[in-house]
Amino acid sequence: MKDEVASRKERAENLKGMGCSRKRVEDARFTQGKGNYVDDLKLDGMLFGDFVRSPYAHARITRIDTAAALEVPGVLAVLTAKDLEPLGLHWMPTLAGDKQMVLADGKVLFQGQEVAFVVAEDRYAAADGIEAVEVEYEELPVLVDPFEALTSDVVLREDTVDANGNPVDGAHGPRKHHNHIFTWEAGDKDPTAEVLANAEVVAEETMYYHRTHPCPLETCGCVASMDKVNGKLTLWGTFQAPHAIRTVVSLISGIEEHNIRVISPDIGGGFGNKVGAYPGYVCSVVASIVTGKPVKWIEDRMDNLMTTAFARDYWMKGRISATKDGKITGLHCHVTADHGGFDACADPTKFPAGFMNICTGSYDIPTAYLQVDGAYTNKAPGGVSYRCSFRVTEAVYFIERMIEVLAIELNMDAAELRRINFIKKEQFPYQAALGWEYDSGDYHTAWEKALKAVDYDGLRAEQAQRVEDFKAGKTRKLMGVGLSFFTEIVGAGPVKNCDILGLGMFDSCEIRIHPTGSAIARLGTISQGQGHATTFAQILASEIGLPADSITIEEGDTDTAPYGLGTYGSRSTPVAGAATAMAGRKIRAKAQMIAAYLMEVHDDDVEFDVDRFVVKGAPEKFKTMKEIAFAAYNQAIPGIEPGLEAVSYYDPPNMTYPFGAYVCVMDIDVDTGVTDIRRFYALDDCGTRINPMIIEGQVHGGLTEALAVALGQEIAYDDMGNVKTGTLMDFFLPTAWEVPNYETDYTVTPSPHHPIGAKGVGESPHVGGVPCFSNAVHDAFRAFGLRHTNMPHDHWRIWKTANELGLHG
Amino acid sequence: MIPAAFEYYRPKDMAAVLSILEEHGDEARVMAGGHSLIPMMKLRMADVQHLIDLQDVDGLSGIEIGADAIRIGAMVTQAAIIDHPDLAQTAPILREAALQIADPQVRYMGTVGGNVANGDPGNDMPGLMQCLDAAFTVVGPDGEREIAARDFYEAAYMTAREDQEVLTAISIPLPKGGYAYEKQKRKIGDYATAAAAVQIVKDGAACASASIAMTNLSDTPVYCEAAGAALAGTSVDNAALSAAVAAMLDDIDPTEDNRGPVAFKKHVAGVILRRAITRAWSRA
Incomplete structure (x- = not known):
């Protein structure tokens, strides 16, 4: 018996299934510089297109003269809105139900907006051609502030008003003003007002979650190739959602969907930046149709930072009420959302403010109300989810700051305040006041584990001493203990309420087992660095009993992969991962019948055992999955079709709700504003853990992007709408130098509705990390009277805080 | 980020460099490490029709x-400065400063000559060379001359070097x-x-210079x-530090940028100088 147990363990280890820190199969090519990115693609006769962009944030275009550009050697064509208009392609739909100019249609709404598309034999000629295009602008008043935009007489978008100048309805209902995009509400307005009016304690705060950008290492780009002989369009590109792109291209171009093949090759990071559709895609397709040649478009870094989808830019005003002893009774949140010139969010259609209504966080808040108003301004369009599920980073930042402000109001320890208000383990599934049903959680256990790991009481004692020393003139450094406890909402999502452009947000997996016991599985998702080829093979290895090393995972080719909504919002594991497990179970079910037939017993008399089916009670009688695979192709089994394949389309019954507890210990030099992160502890609970090594890597990456956003990363504009942070000199992208050591930890609370209990993890560290870093800065100054100061906490803003608190003598 | 077309030259000696400049x-512009000039060309902010790469010119790398x-x-x-053992002994401030320039990859390409010649107020070596009272050798059609670092800088990207001269040594x-x-x-x-370069000579308990x-x-x-x-003649006590900082604040004229407003920069300049003096004094 002992031997048999050992051998079972050994067999399981050989599979490298779930729970194994299997090395990433992708890294063999990535670490050798042998990845295949879209810009590596070279096709015969391939042309290169690039944009003339607007130097102004708001201007009327009075003239475009392309004659000189067409004289530039190597320049073949220059497209303007006038060329696209007959095709109906001068505007395109956004994923948020709005529409967006492909090329400037009479005016520009943000600096860097696409005005003309120069097509040339190579990118050098294209660059020279861009210089030679003459555009005359007539400057218009610039609106960079959403509050000003919502009261200004200046009409940014002529399609928002009727002939009399009155606002017309938008995609999400009536407009309050011509520059107003939508109002979105959740929760109970009047009861919340009543709770707040009668509360013992109310804390109020306004916070600006600044505009930033996902800034993937690889910028956006594509190659469009129209084969005029067979009428097929192939489009390679940096697409986080290749199938959705295929459908969008079909809808706007009129090319039948079977004649469009979209391929996402290796992608160098997405973080939400590569979900939506960009003018470059449309123009490349048109240029390829016009010229009959493949056309490549690749952004440079400035194009990417200045014009492709930004993130955040939320003005959030909160009121939170509690009893004197700290039990939260109500929460009110109003958001003014700056969307720039077009609403190009990539949210599920019914959620124009994403899942901002997760903003009650991890707390049992009985009554709450949220209202979000969207505004147009003269800034780049977007509003994507930068390493988070839809607007969840904003929501979690909001509640985690409100908790800290309430703790100040109550003169209470912020860790204790959280403890008092956490949703209790026995309350799950928990119905939140703003509409979501949290699937599972054990917040108290995670919180106590985290506080113990960092010796929380010891840190507070050290901090108190530091404050004394500071006041006594013995040190110029303050110490902050940043806390955050987050609940994510990922895995969008149930088709009943989640769709993008009407496409339900299910996902899919198709498995083919080969006769010799290896397999290929194709999914509707696409890795941008997450390691899907590694982890999805692990899910399958555990489900079907074939080694992960014998399973190829393929994504990103719409001609071969089953339809899916792509990878963003931590949806791959919750949705496609579930589809993978379910497809694997279909394989296993058929394998069981084959095994029973081979061993001449009834189906019910065999059971799955790691990598085989055994006869119940007689483990020496078995058929391995490898043997069964071969049998599927060489035996004529009565009543069973040959072959071993399965496909599953998984419509999740609910979202998943990963959570975590983070602590940051930070020292701050009050004279220079320089921060030093002494310690960062991150406990993540993502349910069942598929590959601990990849989880740890995801946590490191997400925390690093959180550090960036909290401490310096922003897209800043001046009053004229000029982007002040258009290069990596000013846009903060942390390197190994700026990044502290991270300590990772975990608890495991499986999702009850997910086939393998997994919840998703890639974005949690970003969601939880931003408030943690920010709270550390705030906490350092709490003893000196700071309630709130807006991010990013770069040197000069921290210095300003210290200065305003009178700490510079 | 594609530069306009340009002619590329890679001469072997200074005479050839000068003749291209003259023509x-x-x-025409000379290029050393290229880390300032090439980005400016890619942004099309520098229009250089004739680019002269100095890397094959003999006698410039010692x-x-x-x-x-x-x-x-x-x-x-910068990497050669950092790795030179004797230099680290005789002029350790060069190494300390070079290690704070850019990142290792840039330091393998970026040169000291390019750093001082470009006239970018953000570059670290110009201030350092002024602190050390260095002189720059330039060669042009009229031969060689030396210009003191303290006289070299006229305005941003404007220096005492003539267009047809090449900075060859420091x-x-x-x-x-x-x-x-x-x-x-x-x-x-x-x-x-803000950055501060400080050299300080001690005589007994007092600062000599x-x-x-x-x-x-x-x-x-x-x-x-x-x-x-x-600082001279003092024991570099708090009063002397404050006096030095006050004098420095009279000389600087920072402008607001993404790093922060003027008040912040002045404050940090004072803090940084104070720290630099204190550290230099502890090593004197």
Whole structure:
């Protein structure tokens, strides 16, 4: 018996299934510089297109003269809105139900907006051609502030008003003003007002979650190739959602969907930046149709930072009420959302403010109300989810700051305040006041584990001493203990309420087992660095009993992969991962019948055992999955079709709700504003853990992007709408130098509705990390009277805080 | 980020460099490491129709340590400064400063000559060379001449070097006493929010002399003679430090940018200088 147990363990280890820190199969090519990115693609006769962009944030275009550009050697064509208009392609739909100019249609709404598309034999000629295009602008008043935009007489978008100048309805209902995009509400307005009016304690705060950008290492780009002989369009590109792109291209171009093949090759990071559709895609397709040649478009870094989808830019005003002893009774949140010139969010259609209504966080808040108003301004369009599920980073930042402000109001320890208000383990599934049903959680256990790991009481004692020393003139450094406890909402999502452009947000997996016991599985998702080829093979290895090393995972080719909504919002594991497990179970079910037939017993008399089916009670009688695979192709089994394949389309019954507890210990030099992160502890609970090594890597990456956003990363504009942070000199992208050591930890609370209990993890560290870093800065100054100061906490803003608190003598 | 078309030259000797410069006037530029010029060309902010790469020109890459002075060829990289053991002994401030420039990859390409010649107020070496009272050798159609670092910088990207001259070497009198190069930056690879170069000579318990220069706090590097003088003869106590800082603040003229507003920069400049002096004094 002992031997048999050992051998079972050994067999399981050989599979490298779930729970194994299997090395990433992708890294063999990535670490050798042998990845295949879209810009590596070279096709015969391939042309290169690039944009003339607007130097102004708001201007009327009075003239475009392309004659000189067409004289530039190597320049073949220059497209303007006038060329696209007959095709109906001068505007395109956004994923948020709005529409967006492909090329400037009479005016520009943000600096860097696409005005003309120069097509040339190579990118050098294209660059020279861009210089030679003459555009005359007539400057218009610039609106960079959403509050000003919502009261200004200046009409940014002529399609928002009727002939009399009155606002017309938008995609999400009536407009309050011509520059107003939508109002979105959740929760109970009047009861919340009543709770707040009668509360013992109310804390109020306004916070600006600044505009930033996902800034993937690889910028956006594509190659469009129209084969005029067979009428097929192939489009390679940096697409986080290749199938959705295929459908969008079909809808706007009129090319039948079977004649469009979209391929996402290796992608160098997405973080939400590569979900939506960009003018470059449309123009490349048109240029390829016009010229009959493949056309490549690749952004440079400035194009990417200045014009492709930004993130955040939320003005959030909160009121939170509690009893004197700290039990939260109500929460009110109003958001003014700056969307720039077009609403190009990539949210599920019914959620124009994403899942901002997760903003009650991890707390049992009985009554709450949220209202979000969207505004147009003269800034780049977007509003994507930068390493988070839809607007969840904003929501979690909001509640985690409100908790800290309430703790100040109550003169209470912020860790204790959280403890008092956490949703209790026995309350799950928990119905939140703003509409979501949290699937599972054990917040108290995670919180106590985290506080113990960092010796929380010891840190507070050290901090108190530091404050004394500071006041006594013995040190110029303050110490902050940043806390955050987050609940994510990922895995969008149930088709009943989640769709993008009407496409339900299910996902899919198709498995083919080969006769010799290896397999290929194709999914509707696409890795941008997450390691899907590694982890999805692990899910399958555990489900079907074939080694992960014998399973190829393929994504990103719409001609071969089953339809899916792509990878963003931590949806791959919750949705496609579930589809993978379910497809694997279909394989296993058929394998069981084959095994029973081979061993001449009834189906019910065999059971799955790691990598085989055994006869119940007689483990020496078995058929391995490898043997069964071969049998599927060489035996004529009565009543069973040959072959071993399965496909599953998984419509999740609910979202998943990963959570975590983070602590940051930070020292701050009050004279220079320089921060030093002494310690960062991150406990993540993502349910069942598929590959601990990849989880740890995801946590490191997400925390690093959180550090960036909290401490310096922003897209800043001046009053004229000029982007002040258009290069990596000013846009903060942390390197190994700026990044502290991270300590990772975990608890495991499986999702009850997910086939393998997994919840998703890639974005949690970003969601939880931003408030943690920010709270550390705030906490350092709490003893000196700071309630709130807006991010990013770069040197000069921290210095300003210290200065305003009178700490510079 | 594609530059306009340009002619590329890679001459073997200085005579050839000078003749190309003479032929094309201000349409030609020499390039050392290229880390400033190439980005400007890619942004099409610099229009260089004739680009002369200096990397094959003989005699520009040496580091010679003489009895009274150090001579550094214009094409010596920041990495070579960092890795030179004798230089680290004789002029350790060079290494300390070079280690705070950009990142290792850039330092393998970026040169000392390019750094001082470009006239970018953000560069670290110009202030450092003013602190060390270095002189720059330039060669042109009329032969060779030396220009003191303290006289070299006229405005941002404007220097005493004529268009047809090439900066070939830097000579630095052997530095004496304690040193420090203190720099605050937002991140690796960034220009200074404020930086201070300090050399300080101790005589008994008193400061015999001090030399101070500041970086990225004006449209040129700022040699702060008065700040140095404020330390001379003192025991570098708090009053002397305050006097030096006050003198320095009179000399700088920072402007607001993404690093912060003027008040912040002035405050940080004071803090950084104070720290630099304190560290240099502890080493004197």
